[in-house]
Amino acid sequence: MTPPRPGAGAARDRTEPGTGSTGLTPAGLTQGAGATKGGIGESTLRPDGVLKVTGEFAYASDLWHEDMLWGYTLRSPVAHARIVSVDTSQALATPGVYAVLTYDDLPAEAKHYGLEIRDTPVLAHGKVRHHGEPVALVAADHPETARRAAAKIQVEYEELPVITDEASATGPGAALVHEHRTDHYAGHVPHPNVLHRQPVIRGDADAAAARADAIVTGEYVFGMQDQAFLGPESGLAVPAEDGGVDLYVATQWLHSDLRQIAPVLGLPEDKVRMTLSGVGGAFGGREDLSMQIHGCLLALRTGKPVKIVYNRFESFFGHVHRHPARLWYEHGATKDGKLTHVRARIVLDGGAYASSSPAVVGNAASLGVGPYVVHDVDVEALALYTNNPPCGAMRGFGAVQACFAYEAQMDRLAAELGLDPVEFRQRNAMEQGSVMPTGQVVDAPAPVAELLRRVKARPLPPERQWETSEGPDVRALPGGLSNTTHGEGVVRGVGYAVGIKNVGFSEGFDDYSTARVRMEVIGGEPVVTVHTAMAEVGQGGVTVHAQIARTELGVTAVTIQPADTRVGSAGSTSASRQTYLTGGAVKQACEAVRERVLALGRRRFGSHHPAWATAELVLEDGKVVTDGGEALAALADVLGDEAVDVELEFRHRPTEPFDLRTGQGNGHVQYSFAAHRAVVEVDTELGLVKVIELACAQDVGKALNPLSVQGQIQGGTTQGLGIAVMEEIVVDPLTAKVRNPSFTDYLIPTILDTPTIPVDILELADHHAPYGLRGAGEAPTLSATPAVLAAIRQATGRALNRVPVRPEHLTGP
Amino acid sequence: MRVTFTVNGRRQEADDVWEGESLLYVLRERLGLPGSKNACEQGECGSCTVRLDGDLVCSCLVAAGQAEGRDVRTVEGLAAEDGTLSPVQRAFVDAGAVQCGFCTPGLLVAADDLLARNPSPSDGDIREALSGNLCRCTGYEKILDAVRLAAARTAGTVDA
Numbered sequence: 001m002t003p004p005r006p007g008a009g010a011a012r013d014r015t016e017p018g019t020g021s022t023g024l025t026p027a028g029l030t031q032g033a034g035a036t037k038g039g040i041g042e043s044t045l046r047p048d049g050v051l052k053v054t055g056e057f058a059y060a061s062d063l064w065h066e067d068m069l070w071g072y073t074l075r076s077p078v079a080h081a082r083i084v085s086v087d088t089s090q091a092l093a094t095p096g097v098y099a100v101l102t103y104d105d106l107p108a109e110a111k112h113y114g115l116e117i118r119d120t121p122v123l124a125h126g127k128v129r130h131h132g133e134p135v136a137l138v139a140a141d142h143p144e145t146a147r148r149a150a151a152k153i154q155v156e157y158e159e160l161p162v163i164t165d166e167a168s169a170t171g172p173g174a175a176l177v178h179e180h181r182t183d184h185y186a187g188h189v190p191h192p193n194v195l196h197r198q199p200v201i202r203g204d205a206d207a208a209a210a211r212a213d214a215i216v217t218g219e220y221v222f223g224m225q226d227q228a229f230l231g232p233e234s235g236l237a238v239p240a241e242d243g244g245v246d247l248y249v250a251t252q253w254l255h256s257d258l259r260q261i262a263p264v265l266g267l268p269e270d271k272v273r274m275t276l277s278g279v280g281g282a283f284g285g286r287e288d289l290s291m292q293i294h295g296c297l298l299a300l301r302t303g304k305p306v307k308i309v310y311n312r313f314e315s316f317f318g319h320v321h322r323h324p325a326r327l328w329y330e331h332g333a334t335k336d337g338k339l340t341h342v343r344a345r346i347v348l349d350g351g352a353y354a355s356s357s358p359a360v361v362g363n364a365a366s367l368g369v370g371p372y373v374v375h376d377v378d379v380e381a382l383a384l385y386t387n388n389p390p391c392g393a394m395r396g397f398g399a400v401q402a403c404f405a406y407e408a409q410m411d412r413l414a415a416e417l418g419l420d421p422v423e424f425r426q427r428n429a430m431e432q433g434s435v436m437p438t439g440q441v442v443d444a445p446a447p448v449a450e451l452l453r454r455v456k457a458r459p460l461p462p463e464r465q466w467e468t469s470e471g472p473d474v475r476a477l478p479g480g481l482s483n484t485t486h487g488e489g490v491v492r493g494v495g496y497a498v499g500i501k502n503v504g505f506s507e508g509f510d511d512y513s514t515a516r517v518r519m520e521v522i523g524g525e526p527v528v529t530v531h532t533a534m535a536e537v538g539q540g541g542v543t544v545h546a547q548i549a550r551t552e553l554g555v556t557a558v559t560i561q562p563a564d565t566r567v568g569s570a571g572s573t574s575a576s577r578q579t580y581l582t583g584g585a586v587k588q589a590c591e592a593v594r595e596r597v598l599a600l601g602r603r604r605f606g607s608h609h610p611a612w613a614t615a616e617l618v619l620e621d622g623k624v625v626t627d628g629g630e631a632l633a634a635l636a637d638v639l640g641d642e643a644v645d646v647e648l649e650f651r652h653r654p655t656e657p658f659d660l661r662t663g664q665g666n667g668h669v670q671y672s673f674a675a676h677r678a679v680v681e682v683d684t685e686l687g688l689v690k691v692i693e694l695a696c697a698q699d700v701g702k703a704l705n706p707l708s709v710q711g712q713i714q715g716g717t718t719q720g721l722g723i724a725v726m727e728e729i730v731v732d733p734l735t736a737k738v739r740n741p742s743f744t745d746y747l748i749p750t751i752l753d754t755p756t757i758p759v760d761i762l763e764l765a766d767h768h769a770p771y772g773l774r775g776a777g778e779a780p781t782l783s784a785t786p787a788v789l790a791a792i793r794q795a796t797g798r799a800l801n802r803v804p805v806r807p808e809h810l811t812g813p
Numbered sequence: 814m815r816v817t818f819t820v821n822g823r824r825q826e827a828d829d830v831w832e833g834e835s836l837l838y839v840l841r842e843r844l845g846l847p848g849s850k851n852a853c854e855q856g857e858c859g860s861c862t863v864r865l866d867g868d869l870v871c872s873c874l875v876a877a878g879q880a881e882g883r884d885v886r887t888v889e890g891l892a893a894e895d896g897t898l899s900p901v902q903r904a905f906v907d908a909g910a911v912q913c914g915f916c917t918p919g920l921l922v923a924a925d926d927l928l929a930r931n932p933s934p935s936d937g938d939i940r941e942a943l944s945g946n947l948c949r950c951t952g953y954e955k956i957l958d959a960v961r962l963a964a965a966r967t968a969g970t971v972d973a
Contacts, residue, residue: 049906052914053898053921055848055888062847144831230852230860230915230949280852280915281949312853475937538913538950707909707955714952715912743857743947751953752944 039551043707059278060234060250071308072146076128079736081157108266129352132317177385200663203376208341212332221802223728225322231280237295244271255569276563282537284393316741320392350383355392363398407786445764451675478688489685495790499782503775504669514568515585520643526635531561540708552590554619576775585650674698674779676787687807701774720784821890859946862919888918904963912950
């Protein structure tokens with residue numbers, strides 16, 4: 001039995017060559033066989049699928065190395081305290097312990113890291129700012145030895161009052177979470193405990209409000225959601241002879257990690273070599289560092305490979321969460337159902353460290369009105385520094401919280417006007433050419449009304465599906481196998497929602513991806529190798545890269561190299577951006593390879609056939625083919641012994657920062673839209689909800705792999721369902737301590753909680769994007785939540801201004 | 814302590830096992846069988862599901878010593894000796910039921926067990942049988958498709 005080795009889990013797609021065309025020479029011309037099999041638009045299967053079903057795929061937590069030690073992180077048991085003293089002597093004296101590290105052991109001048117603002121200490125120094133903050137590290141020969149040694153580290157804390165909400169953060173005399181801020185947001189925020197504030201002001205909301213026939217106002221609360229990826233934070237750091245370190249880790253963005261890791265290790269970036277190991281889901285939660293620096297520090301100190309694997313309890317402290325939020329909205333409309341104005345204030349809790357909060361604020365502010373045409377807007381969004389757990393990226397990224405609130409408002413306003421909620425949305429729906437509250441013109445299809453029409457037109461699931469000839473099937477009822485009802489008190493409700501999400505990194509960020517593509521002849525067959533640093537986290541990027549290479553280069557055999565830092569940055573696997581950006585980079589690199597291959601062909605065979613000079617040439621089925629379908633040469637002959645190899649960077653069109661006072665600016669790259677219809681059944685006596693169906697319609701521009709796109713939409717929908725009815729990290733408001741860091745107490749939907757999710761995919765091309773595609777991963781997470789809430793409101797008649805909805809919100813007076 | 818048991822038909826022995834180690838830990842870290850996954854180690858997620866003397870268990874909740882002398886079947890034992898995938902394995906790949914794949918080994922062992930007991934399960938049966946296995950990526954729709962497909966292929970009602 002061979003234990004897994006570092007790197008063995010990296011996605012490796014060696015598709016067997018198909019029916020090649022060896023021996024074809026310019027003298028033996030045949031017709032081209034048409035588009036190469038396995039290209040874009042087909043539901044080709046995952047290249048790592050077989051490894052994943054046999055158990056051979058090596059995830060980060062599976063890595064193993066001869067002589068390996070186990071790392072362990074000692075974390076703060078309190079949310080806000082001065083560290084009076086740290087005594088590691090007993091821990092160090094424990095047999096089997098190789099190293100115990102604290103802040104004083106950090107080797108370089110840089111001792112902080114962070115995605116944008118480097119405000120996060122590698123290990124706490126003088127103070128802890130949130131429950132679970134790392135204080136010390138242990139390396140030992142067994143994980144239990146490490147855990148027990150860590151328990152012997154004596155840390156004396158002097159607890160400080162906790163800052164937990166806007167009142168305690170910005171009220172008179174509030175203590176500062178971070179003193180002496182020097183980050184580039186510090187200059188414009190109204191209070192040092194406000195991390196970033198972004199207004200979006202357009203038109204004259206006050207004047208518009210005077211024209212409104214109906215105005216609704218509401219306050220909404222959005223709970224703290226966890227990404228709850230199943231593969232815990234893990235990695236293996238191996239010290240190298242050159243004084244550097246090789247790090248195998250599950251992450252979302254290798255190069256962003258690298259830029260944060262190298263300075264605190266005191267190493268140049270080329271001495272920190274990173275390879276992606278198998279990633280068990282991410283959803284934003286791996287955008288920030290977890291064990292990366294800690295593992296490297298222990299490996300460099302001990303001279304031995306060190307593996308760190310969080311358990312689920314630690315995982316809840318090991319990554320940032322989705323920002324909980326309070327949102328105030330005022331919507332007005334005329335009696336013919338046209339929105340007059342929107343005023344909103346969105347307060348996001350960023351927790352103790354910055355993470356990606358500034359960008360989340362930018363999204364909440366700029367997308368806070370939703371996919372509607374509103375000329376007069378006054379929105380502000382801000383993120384607080386508090387002593388709550390740090391919050392950052394999660395699927396939907398700032399657009400999710402706002403969508404929950406503005407869609408509740410749209411329903412209330414429709415009711416106030418006596419209009420059908422879908423009809424009211426359609427009257428105000430954005431379309432191509434509409435102007436965002438930021439002033440940005442939506443210059444690609446925006447089929448908001450059509451998406452709503454499609455989910456509404458779908459037949460409703462039959463009533464009382466729990467009835468069978470053998471009596472009620474309780475599995476189909478609220479309460480399920482708890483057998484709490486046989487249909488008594490069960491009321492059905494139907495609700496609709498639609499949302500808007502940006503794709504790619506916004507606000508002027510230089511968002512690019514790098515791809516290296518190589519074509520050569522191996523064993524007489526043309527073979528393409530694609531090398532990027534894209535983090536495959538389960539989304540299927542590796543599948544799509546091979547499809548793109550087949551389409552562009554007409555070669556069946558495509559090998560996907562493991563992702564590592566030997567190739568340029570691919571950017572983050574987030575913001576629904578990887579198919580657009582790294583897919584775009586692979587496409588562009590393939591196009592460059594094709595040009596060089598054709599140039600080679602012209603040099604070698606151009607004199608044999610006039611079409612080499614006159615026709616549009618494509619690569620199909622291992623051949624060079626004219627646009628008329630005439631084959632000119634086999635790629636194997638064109639290439640001979642030569643390899644064609646191209647590495648290039650691909651960028652989407654540039655964006656601009658939002659104006660700090662008005663929020664005006666062409667801040668986003670692309671917009672993505674999805675709509676949901678939820679059908680729920682509520683046991684109104686017990687407050688139990690069963691979601692029966694959650695239908696989604698989404699425009700994806702072009703589905704490069706329809707099966708994967710459906711999987712993204714169904715998965716995103718289910719995460720939206722989770723925050724609607726069950727998921728919440730409960731933070732004690734008095735102590736700022738996390739009360740439910742386990743899958744026993746933090747519930748995510750099981751297969752019994754999850755309904756049928758029919759998916760209707762539109763493909764309206766965005767001509768700015770590769771193949772017209774539109775990033776697909778996030779939009780369904782937005783509208784699922786408000787659709788479920790609307791359905792529960794219809795069933796119960798209750799206002800329901802917070803998610804998740806709990807039984808006590810649905811029962812009683 | 815020393816622990817000896819059968820894994821996927823092969824006798825295995827682990828030495829120097831600390832009494833607090835779980836069956837999951839011994840499989841993953843001592844026997845080189847990391848297919849069973851460590852997503853929660855609290856018996857909540859099902860990703861470490863194995864069969865112990867034929868019964869489905871969360872191997873994270875079984876002390877390694879409890880496996881002494883017993884028969885353990887893991888995801889690594891589902892495929893045939895020659896590597897041919899079992900019907901549920903093949904169906905999970907074909908139906909798109911695998912995304913990140915971390916939940917997959919546990920789901921496969923549970924689905925394989927379901928189909929052994931009930932070759933033509935209803936959707937309600939599938940949901941009930943797999944309700945102890947969390948998946949965060951797929952929304953379960955393709956997992957249902959995969960189990961239906963495996964059942965239909967085994968019954969011969971669709972092409973394998």
